[in-house]
Amino acid sequence: MSLEFFPRKVLGTIMLNPHPFAGEIKRHPEVETLLVAGDNRTEVMKKVLNWLVGGG
Numbered sequence: 370m371s372l373e374f375f376p377r378k379v380l381g382t383i384m385l386n387p388h389p390f391a392g393e394i395k396r397h398p399e400v401e402t403l404l405v406a407g408d409n410r411t412e413v414m415k416k417v418l419n420w421l422v423g424g425g
Contacts (some may be wrong), residue, residue: 417424
């Protein structure tokens with residue numbers, strides 16, 4: 370799978386349970402997955418916002 374056709378950042382959601390296609394996306398070297406839970410949602414939100422504005 371090639372992400373070369375995405376010159377911009379892409380933010381999305383993906384299923385947590387195992388699935389062949391979802392697993393392929395999660396394993397891609399340019400993909401970062403973050404698990405959001407009640408106790409870390411503020412920290413995750415800050416990380417995502419920093420990434421979106423170009424800091425990470």
